[in-house]
Structure formats: C-alpha cells, structure tokens
Amino acid sequence: MDDFRELLDDCVHCGFCLPTCPTYELWGEEMDSPRGRIHLMLQHQEGAPLSDSMVEHFDRCLGCMACVTACPSGVQYDRLIEVTRAQVEEEKPRRRTDRLLREAIFAVFPYPKRLRALRWPLRAYQASKINMSPLLSRISPTLAAMERLAPPRADHVRLPALVPAKGERRAVVGMLTGCVQREFFPGVNAATARVLAMEGCDVVIPKGQGCCGALSLHSGRSAEAKAFAKQTIDTFADVETVVVNAAGCGSAMKDYADVLADEPEWAERAKAFTAKTRDLAEYLAELGPRATRHPLEITVAYHDACHLAHAQGIRAQPRALLNGIPGLEIREIADPEICCGSAGVYNLLQPEAAAELGDRKARNVSAAGADLLVAANPGCSLQIATALRRRGEEIAVAHTAEVLDASIRGIGKDLLSPRR
Structure with missing residues (x-):
C-alpha cells in the first residue's frame, strides 16, 4: 500500500x-x-x-x-x-440489519431485469394513491426514502441493436443503456440514440450489456465492480467509441484503468476502454452539430451532476449544447458545486443527510425560476424532483439528450409536462 x-x-x-x-x-x-x-x-x-x-x-x-x-x-x-x-x-463487519439492507440494494439495482420486475408493483402502488411514508418511516428511514424516491412510471422501450445514422454516416458509436436509466428513464436512452443518429452516427446498442459497476465501485464492493467492468469491456470490444448518458456510469467507466490496474491480463484492455469512453455531451461537442435545431422558447436550470462536473470535468459542453438551441435561456443554479444528496445509493443509506442536501438544492433550483430542470444523471433528477415536491412545488425535468431531441424534432411542448 x-x-x-x-x-x-x-x-x-x-x-x-x-x-x-x-x-x-x-x-x-x-x-x-x-x-x-x-x-x-x-x-x-x-x-x-x-x-x-x-x-x-x-x-x-x-x-x-x-x-x-x-x-x-x-x-x-x-x-x-x-x-x-x-x-x-x-x-469491518457491519450490523446485521445494515448488511442485509446493503445486500438487498446490490441484489437489485445493478440488474436491469430485476429492476424491471419492480415496475409493475410500483405502477400499482402509485395508482393506488396510498401514502405509506408514515409507516415506512417508523420501520426504516431507508424504506421511507425508497418510497419517496420511487421513480416515475415509464413504459418499457425496446431499442434495436443498431440505430442507423440519418444521412451520411460520420461515426460508429456504442451506447450504454445502464440500469436505472434503462428501466426507469427509457425515454432518455431513446432520445440519446435519436440525437446521435440525427448527428450522423450509427448507434450500436449491444443486447447483452449489463451494469457498468458504478454503484459497486463507489460503495467499496471492489470484486463486484471488477466483474462488471470486465463484462462491459467485453460487451463493447468491437466499437471505437462508447457514449454514456449517465454521469455516474461515465465516471466509473473512465476509471476502469485504475480498477483493473492490478490484473495484467485486463490492464491494457481497461486502459484502452477508458480512452474510448465519452459522456454524451462531451462526444457531441467533439463531433460538432449537423442536425438543424428548432427554437425552444423555454428557460432551463442546468444542474451540474457531481460525477460529470467534478469527476469528469465536463461543465462547458452541456451548456454549449443547450445554448446552441434558438430561444432557450440557461439560468444558473446557486452553489452548483454542492451535491444534491443523491450520490449513487447515498440517499438510501444516509437518507437524513441526503434529504437536507436535497432541500438545499431544491431551494436553489426554485430560486432560478426556470421552466425546466436539466440534469445528466437519473439519481439527481429523482433526488431534486423529490425535494421540490416536499416544498409543494413541481418542475418538469429532462436530460440534455431529451432537450436536444425535442429541438431537433420540433416537439418542445412535450418537455414541460412534469414526469409525475
């Protein structure tokens, strides 16, 4: 050491x-x-x-x-x-209840099919309008946090293995679909694939892909993180660029060189994989725009996801993409460097601290007075929207990809409907 x-x-x-x-x-x-x-x-x-x-x-x-x-x-x-x-x-052995809780979280969240199985009981619960928060709070703060943060109902979106470029092909990219993003924010992945295609990319979406290992890596589960990393490297072995639309996932994938540095048979492959991984905004900024942007007369509060701004150093690119849309105005959020409290599974394991940070972020988002909150990480979107609801407020939430997609397709009115 x-x-x-x-x-x-x-x-x-x-x-x-x-x-x-x-x-x-x-x-x-x-x-x-x-x-x-x-x-x-x-x-x-x-x-x-x-x-x-x-x-x-x-x-x-x-x-x-x-x-x-x-x-x-x-x-x-x-x-x-x-x-x-x-x-x-x-x-350090953890207490039994803490250990079981962590095992339950990591038995579900990194596995898209298991997350998908939760959608139907979640849909039924949300439709029932039953408020279980008081009871769950007495049983477990974590269970109460899960109930509050339950993602919006979303129909499953099945993406093809290849989304061909529109017009002359400029590049071929692989696209990570993720876990929470895939199952609870499928519209983000659909918008990502469309934007890349409209900008001239063949988008390869491997069917066998799974979790990138971000949650495991950031929670000290190193063996699990390494296994997910190896699977992801194998899955995207045949593409020259891998595009990621979730900040936490992109940060972890860019760390693969360090994660697998002590395994000689994987070290060089991991280093090469790290070099070819790009956040969506980063990649689109490098590629340059080709598709026509139609006006969107909206104000946007752009949230800097920590694993995008701090871990990857990507701040200017999303703003440049949004500023490239006619009519759109960006309103900055105060104290952008302070986390919203989502942080992977932090808002489940440390719900009280996460709620305090979420409330602070919600106040700053509200003060910006924007029509739309834009964030590049699913956890951030859920965390901030939940905190705003505690204030009795609602705001429409979208990913950068969805805003670009709406501008290119001329369907901006759909952005301003709150997701829940």
Whole structure:
C-alpha cells in the first residue's frame, strides 16, 4: 500500500476543500471533511483498527469529488475514498440489519431485469394513491426514502441493436443503456440514440450489456465492480467509441484503468476502454452539430451532476449544447458545486443527510425560476424532483439528450409536462 500512503501524503491540510464539502457544510465537523477523513485514513494506514466512528465518517462521505476540483495540491481523494471503502467492506463487519439492507440494494439495482420486475408493483402502488411514508418511516428511514424516491412510471422501450445514422454516416458509436436509466428513464436512452443518429452516427446498442459497476465501485464492493467492468469491456470490444448518458456510469467507466490496474491480463484492455469512453455531451461537442435545431422558447436550470462536473470535468459542453438551441435561456443554479444528496445509493443509506442536501438544492433550483430542470444523471433528477415536491412545488425535468431531441424534432411542448 505504498502508493496509497503517497496519495495520503499529498494532502497538506490547507482547508480549501472545506467550503465545497457537503457534509462539512451541513455539520461543520472536521472529521466529516475531506482532510478530516484523510487524517482518519492515515491513522488506519499506521495501524489503528477501523472503529465504528471511523466507518461512520467514511460512510457519511458522498463521494461527490467537489474536493478534488477545489484542491490546489491535486489530492486524489476519489482514489482514497474508493480504496478506503473497500477496506471497510473487507475488515469491518457491519450490523446485521445494515448488511442485509446493503445486500438487498446490490441484489437489485445493478440488474436491469430485476429492476424491471419492480415496475409493475410500483405502477400499482402509485395508482393506488396510498401514502405509506408514515409507516415506512417508523420501520426504516431507508424504506421511507425508497418510497419517496420511487421513480416515475415509464413504459418499457425496446431499442434495436443498431440505430442507423440519418444521412451520411460520420461515426460508429456504442451506447450504454445502464440500469436505472434503462428501466426507469427509457425515454432518455431513446432520445440519446435519436440525437446521435440525427448527428450522423450509427448507434450500436449491444443486447447483452449489463451494469457498468458504478454503484459497486463507489460503495467499496471492489470484486463486484471488477466483474462488471470486465463484462462491459467485453460487451463493447468491437466499437471505437462508447457514449454514456449517465454521469455516474461515465465516471466509473473512465476509471476502469485504475480498477483493473492490478490484473495484467485486463490492464491494457481497461486502459484502452477508458480512452474510448465519452459522456454524451462531451462526444457531441467533439463531433460538432449537423442536425438543424428548432427554437425552444423555454428557460432551463442546468444542474451540474457531481460525477460529470467534478469527476469528469465536463461543465462547458452541456451548456454549449443547450445554448446552441434558438430561444432557450440557461439560468444558473446557486452553489452548483454542492451535491444534491443523491450520490449513487447515498440517499438510501444516509437518507437524513441526503434529504437536507436535497432541500438545499431544491431551494436553489426554485430560486432560478426556470421552466425546466436539466440534469445528466437519473439519481439527481429523482433526488431534486423529490425535494421540490416536499416544498409543494413541481418542475418538469429532462436530460440534455431529451432537450436536444425535442429541438431537433420540433416537439418542445412535450418537455414541460412534469414526469409525475
């Protein structure tokens, strides 16, 4: 673990990370800041056993990477927290209820077919208008959070294995359909495929694809993350570019070189895969527009998903794509660097802290006074929409791909219907 110790030593404890850390902003506790957690990591590295208190502070971290953006010393906190969480899972037995809860989450969310099986009981529950929140809150905060965050009802969309380019072909790309995105936001994937095709791309959508491993990687389940990474690399072996429309997935896939660095038979393949992975906005900005944009007379509040802005450094490209639509106006959200509280499964495992952050983000979105909230991650969309409903407010929510699709096809009016 010499490399890990070197990464720890990069931190000079300057404190530039403090005002960008969501949990430090919430509680003002040093051990709930990046430099405080690095201090705990150093203690463990020097032989201190993982205590319940240490694990609690590590669990409270959202992994939002705002500190990575803010750090003047280039501390790779993303690597530090991923390694530390893997150590926690290996070394520190969790309480039975916590362990069962985590196993239940990871037995369902990374598997699209299992998520799909939830759609019908979810549809029936939402249609019944029964409010189970008070009862679930007494049983388990996590179950209550699941009920509040239950995604909108959506009909299954079956995409073909190939969506051919419209007009002269400019490129061939593979498209990740994801897990939550595929089953609960299928319209985002359909819009992504249409936009890529209208911009001159043959879009290859492998039928055998599964989870990319993002949730597992960000939760310390390293063996599981490696297995998903290998499967994804194999699935997209025959395409030169892989386009991703979910920020958390793209961030994880761009980390495959690090995830599989210690496996010689996979290391080079993982490095090559990382190099060919592109976020949708990143790729479209590189490709340049060809399809005609029709006017959309709407105001948009653009939300910077943490794993897009902080982990991948992609901020300008989505805004440039939106600004390329005639009539559309972007209104910035205050404190964009502070996470909304979604953070993978954080809003399920740490529901109280997540709700506080969601409420803060909702206030800022509301203050922007926009017609439409645009976000590039399904978890963020659910989290912010849920927090807005707690305020008694509704806002239409869309992905960047859906806004582009609506402009190119001239169907902007469909964007302004709230999804629930």
